[in-house]
Amino acid sequence: MRYWLMKSEPDEASIDDLANAPERTLPWTGVRNYQARNFMREMKRGDKVLFYASNADPSGVTGLAEIVREAYPDQFALKKGHKYFDEKATPDDTIWVMVDIGWVATFPHIVALETLKEAPGLENMVVTKKGSRLSIQPVTKSEFDIVLKLGK
DNA sequence: GCCAACGTTGGC
DNA sequence: GCCAACGTTGGC
Numbered sequence: 265m266r267y268w269l270m271k272s273e274p275d276e277a278s279i280d281d282l283a284n285a286p287e288r289t290l291p292w293t294g295v296r297n298y299q300a301r302n303f304m305r306e307m308k309r310g311d312k313v314l315f316y317a318s319n320a321d322p323s324g325v326t327g328l329a330e331i332v333r334e335a336y337p338d339q340f341a342l343k344k345g346h347k348y349f350d351e352k353a354t355p356d357d358t359i360w361v362m363v364d365i366g367w368v369a370t371f372p373h374i375v376a377l378e379t380l381k382e383a384p385g386l387e388n389m390v391v392t393k394k395g396s397r398l399s400i401q402p403v404t405k406s407e408f409d410i411v412l413k414l415g416k
Numbered sequence: 417g418c419c420a421a422c423g424t425t426g427g428c
Numbered sequence: 429g430c431c432a433a434c435g436t437t438g439g440c
Contacts, residue, residue, distance in 0.1 A: 271425095271426090273426090297435075298435095299435095318425080318426060318427085319425080319426055319427080322427095323426075323427070377427080394427095394432090394433080395425095395426095395432075395433045395434065396426095396433095396434095397424080397425045397426065397433075397434060397435085398425095398434095399425085
Protein backbone atom coordinates (compact mmCIF):
# COMPACT_ATOMS: atom_id res chain seq x y z
CA MET A 265 0.00 0.00 0.00
CA ARG A 266 1.23 3.46 -0.84
CA TYR A 267 0.47 6.93 0.43
CA TRP A 268 -0.12 10.14 -1.49
CA LEU A 269 -0.94 13.79 -1.08
CA MET A 270 -3.39 15.35 -3.52
CA LYS A 271 -3.87 19.09 -3.77
CA SER A 272 -7.08 20.82 -4.67
CA GLU A 273 -8.21 24.38 -4.35
CA PRO A 274 -11.36 24.48 -2.20
CA ASP A 275 -13.25 26.12 -5.09
CA GLU A 276 -12.53 23.04 -7.20
CA ALA A 277 -13.08 20.29 -4.66
CA SER A 278 -13.00 20.38 -0.87
CA ILE A 279 -13.09 17.53 1.63
CA ASP A 280 -16.72 18.50 2.30
CA ASP A 281 -17.52 18.21 -1.40
CA LEU A 282 -16.06 14.71 -1.27
CA ALA A 283 -17.98 13.79 1.89
CA ASN A 284 -21.24 15.02 0.34
CA ALA A 285 -20.73 13.52 -3.11
CA PRO A 286 -22.81 10.56 -4.31
CA GLU A 287 -21.27 7.42 -2.78
CA ARG A 288 -18.74 9.79 -1.26
CA THR A 289 -16.48 9.49 -4.28
CA LEU A 290 -15.21 12.02 -6.80
CA PRO A 291 -13.29 11.71 -10.05
CA TRP A 292 -9.96 13.50 -9.85
CA THR A 293 -9.73 15.28 -13.17
CA GLY A 294 -7.68 18.17 -14.46
CA VAL A 295 -4.16 17.00 -13.72
CA ARG A 296 -2.14 18.42 -16.59
CA ASN A 297 1.37 17.84 -15.40
CA TYR A 298 3.35 14.82 -16.54
CA GLN A 299 5.04 14.09 -13.25
CA ALA A 300 1.73 14.21 -11.40
CA ARG A 301 0.10 12.06 -14.08
CA ASN A 302 2.80 9.44 -13.75
CA PHE A 303 2.18 9.24 -10.03
CA MET A 304 -1.53 8.78 -10.71
CA ARG A 305 -0.73 5.83 -12.94
CA GLU A 306 1.07 4.19 -10.02
CA MET A 307 -1.91 4.49 -7.69
CA LYS A 308 -3.63 1.30 -6.59
CA ARG A 309 -7.08 0.71 -5.14
CA GLY A 310 -6.88 1.19 -1.39
CA ASP A 311 -3.90 3.54 -1.43
CA LYS A 312 -4.41 6.25 1.17
CA VAL A 313 -4.52 9.94 0.30
CA LEU A 314 -3.92 13.09 2.33
CA PHE A 315 -6.46 15.57 1.00
CA TYR A 316 -4.72 18.95 0.78
CA ALA A 317 -6.42 22.31 0.34
CA SER A 318 -4.20 24.68 -1.62
CA ASN A 319 -4.68 28.42 -2.08
CA ALA A 320 -6.79 28.30 1.07
CA ASP A 321 -6.75 30.21 4.32
CA PRO A 322 -4.85 28.50 5.68
CA SER A 323 -3.68 25.86 3.24
CA GLY A 324 -3.23 22.41 4.67
CA VAL A 325 -4.43 18.83 5.00
CA THR A 326 -8.17 18.72 5.61
CA GLY A 327 -8.84 15.00 5.67
CA LEU A 328 -8.26 11.53 4.35
CA ALA A 329 -9.31 9.77 1.19
CA GLU A 330 -8.47 6.58 -0.63
CA ILE A 331 -8.15 5.43 -4.19
CA VAL A 332 -11.33 3.65 -5.25
CA ARG A 333 -10.67 3.50 -9.00
CA GLU A 334 -7.27 3.28 -10.65
CA ALA A 335 -6.13 5.48 -13.51
CA TYR A 336 -8.42 5.72 -16.54
CA PRO A 337 -8.53 8.14 -19.47
CA ASP A 338 -9.47 11.71 -18.62
CA GLN A 339 -12.25 12.32 -21.17
CA PHE A 340 -12.35 16.03 -20.40
CA ALA A 341 -9.09 16.36 -22.33
CA LEU A 342 -11.14 15.65 -25.49
CA LYS A 343 -13.90 18.17 -24.84
CA LYS A 344 -13.33 21.28 -26.89
CA GLY A 345 -14.08 24.38 -24.88
CA HIS A 346 -13.80 22.54 -21.56
CA LYS A 347 -11.26 24.05 -19.24
CA TYR A 348 -9.34 20.78 -19.16
CA PHE A 349 -9.33 20.40 -22.97
CA ASP A 350 -5.99 19.48 -24.50
CA GLU A 351 -5.73 19.77 -28.28
CA LYS A 352 -3.07 17.07 -28.36
CA ALA A 353 -5.41 14.49 -26.84
CA THR A 354 -7.05 11.87 -29.09
CA PRO A 355 -9.63 9.16 -28.29
CA ASP A 356 -6.86 6.58 -28.63
CA ASP A 357 -4.56 8.52 -26.36
CA THR A 358 -6.12 11.10 -24.10
CA ILE A 359 -2.62 11.74 -22.72
CA TRP A 360 -4.13 12.50 -19.32
CA VAL A 361 -5.69 10.21 -16.78
CA MET A 362 -7.87 10.52 -13.73
CA VAL A 363 -8.56 8.37 -10.69
CA ASP A 364 -11.59 8.21 -8.40
CA ILE A 365 -11.09 8.88 -4.73
CA GLY A 366 -13.38 8.01 -1.84
CA TRP A 367 -13.95 9.88 1.41
CA VAL A 368 -12.40 8.31 4.50
CA ALA A 369 -12.30 11.01 7.16
CA THR A 370 -12.55 14.74 7.68
CA PHE A 371 -10.10 16.09 10.23
CA PRO A 372 -11.71 17.95 13.15
CA HIS A 373 -9.36 20.80 12.28
CA ILE A 374 -7.08 21.51 9.34
CA VAL A 375 -3.41 20.57 9.64
CA ALA A 376 -1.97 23.79 8.30
CA LEU A 377 1.09 23.90 6.10
CA GLU A 378 2.83 25.86 8.85
CA THR A 379 2.17 22.97 11.26
CA LEU A 380 3.55 20.48 8.77
CA LYS A 381 6.68 22.57 8.37
CA GLU A 382 7.27 22.63 12.13
CA ALA A 383 6.49 18.96 12.80
CA PRO A 384 9.45 16.71 13.59
CA GLY A 385 9.76 13.98 10.99
CA LEU A 386 8.26 15.96 8.14
CA GLU A 387 11.42 17.80 7.14
CA ASN A 388 11.66 15.83 3.90
CA MET A 389 7.98 15.78 3.07
CA VAL A 390 7.57 17.15 -0.45
CA VAL A 391 4.82 19.64 0.41
CA THR A 392 6.91 21.33 3.11
CA LYS A 393 9.69 22.09 0.66
CA LYS A 394 10.01 25.47 -0.95
CA GLY A 395 8.63 25.72 -4.43
CA SER A 396 6.95 22.34 -4.47
CA ARG A 397 4.06 22.92 -6.82
CA LEU A 398 3.36 19.33 -7.74
CA SER A 399 -0.34 18.58 -7.26
CA ILE A 400 0.18 14.85 -6.67
CA GLN A 401 2.95 13.85 -4.32
CA PRO A 402 4.14 10.57 -2.85
CA VAL A 403 4.16 10.44 0.95
CA THR A 404 6.06 7.95 3.11
CA LYS A 405 4.25 5.82 5.67
CA SER A 406 5.94 7.58 8.56
CA GLU A 407 5.01 11.00 7.13
CA PHE A 408 1.45 9.78 6.65
CA ASP A 409 1.23 8.53 10.24
CA ILE A 410 2.58 11.80 11.62
CA VAL A 411 0.04 13.86 9.67
CA LEU A 412 -2.72 11.52 10.83
CA LYS A 413 -1.75 12.13 14.45
CA LEU A 414 -1.67 15.89 13.90
CA GLY A 415 -5.16 15.74 12.42
CA LYS A 416 -6.78 14.00 15.38
C1' DG B 417 19.31 20.60 -27.69
C1' DC B 418 19.76 25.25 -25.70
C1' DC B 419 17.51 28.76 -23.42
C1' DA B 420 14.60 33.09 -23.36
C1' DA B 421 9.98 34.09 -23.01
C1' DC B 422 5.87 32.98 -21.33
C1' DG B 423 2.27 30.76 -18.44
C1' DT B 424 0.97 28.63 -14.07
C1' DT B 425 1.06 27.45 -9.22
C1' DG B 426 0.37 28.59 -4.80
C1' DG B 427 2.27 30.72 -0.42
C1' DC B 428 2.06 34.92 1.56
C1' DG C 429 -2.83 40.79 -5.73
C1' DC C 430 2.16 40.06 -5.73
C1' DC C 431 5.72 37.43 -7.23
C1' DA C 432 9.18 33.44 -6.69
C1' DA C 433 9.68 29.13 -8.38
C1' DC C 434 8.71 26.05 -11.75
C1' DG C 435 7.18 23.84 -16.15
C1' DT C 436 6.42 24.36 -21.04
C1' DT C 437 6.92 26.30 -25.56
C1' DG C 438 9.14 27.49 -29.58
C1' DG C 439 12.80 30.02 -32.21
C1' DC C 440 17.20 29.19 -33.48
